[in-house]
Amino acid sequence: MTEPAEPHAHQHESLPVAARVRRLEERVIAAGLTTDAEIDELLTRFYADAAPVNGARIVARAWTDEEYRDRLLADGSAAAAELGFGPQTSGFQLRAVANTPGRHNVIVCTLCSCYPLSLLGPSPSWYRSLAYRSQAVREPRAVLAGFGLDLPATTRIDVWDSTSEIRYLVVPVRPAGTDGLRPDELAALVTRNGLIGTAAV
Amino acid sequence: MKFPPGSRVRARTTDPGHHTRLPRYLRGHTGEVVAVATPEPLPDDVARGVPEPRVEPVYAVRFHGADLWGCETGGHRHG
Structure with missing residues (x-):
């Protein structure tokens, strides 16, 4: 990557x-x-208390627990609180968006730099750059290719433009061949860029 | 909730003389409500120090890239 x-x-x-x-x-x-x-x-x-390992734990749980995944996608804040991340999500509403083979999600904040910092750690400087903020909405496919993520033309890309009220977390597709892994081993596979949507996991 | 999921909504076309959370690239465009979140004080009011800001639901609205830019195939959402 x-x-x-x-x-x-x-x-x-x-x-x-x-x-x-x-x-x-x-x-x-x-x-x-x-x-x-x-x-x-x-x-x-x-x-x-603010690091990508928080978001990774949420994703690993969603990968291993179908019912948790449903709750996470229905109400991100409540699902985060279930894992003890209530304090980390007190200042905003969390919405989790799940990637599938046919649909890829990526987050941006075109107006400023809104970001679920408490769950993903401090945002990377490129996330706050004018280049990313302007191009991510206009040419998401090209931006993702710039990150080394070449999606098939058949994969729909949803770009989520954040606000101060709603922050997003991408749930990447679980990698193949990880059936036997424990949740902590799965969490270790989840990268910050995977949680933003600028990388697959 | 004024606009339940599935509602077609059109973004305002005006350029207000104050802070707005409506990005310029969406002005005047029509999209579809895909999710509704808990009401929050309206940032456009809060930023101006309006004593009792309007409290409104936070809508996630899907706009199609082709409608906004005339190219690209990715959907665009603003929430």
Whole structure:
């Protein structure tokens, strides 16, 4: 699996909102309401619980438990909470979308960079790039080919444009020859890009 | 719920003078509601600091790539 070059690398640092956040942070610290160390600790704790292994566990369970899979596709947030990921999905509604041989799903956020960070870890910089955000909706097949994923012309591609309210998780097709594997072994096969839909598993 | 799954809906054509969650590439296009999620405060209102933002269902709407771009075969959804 290859990732495309990043001509439009992560641009958030230069956005006006980033400068506003920095100024606000300085003011709050200057007012004695918190400290740099406290903010760092909070972020460290948040990121420690935010990793693709969370999404992978959900997928592995869906691969091995048909009824769980049905519940996951019907109500992603409730199904995530079943596995103890309630806190990770408290700020948004989770919708899981399942790939099949005839249908492939891929997620994007054309307006900003909405992403189920708590279940997939920090988003890759290409996910936030203007190149991906604009091309994924217009030429999804070409974008996926750029990731090394060449889908048959007969496979329908559904592009899910995220919002702040709804975040998506792709349930990849379970690889062949994995019948005897335990859930933790299956989870280890699930990649972050597989959960975004820019790779098969 | 105003638009149950299966409803045909058309995105607004207007370009509002404030933040909107309607992406430009969908303006004026017709799609089909495929899923309805729990109501949330409308971001268009929230971003403007409207004191009591409208609370509306969050619809996932399927648009066809060919309708939007005149090419490609992938379906497009906005939710």
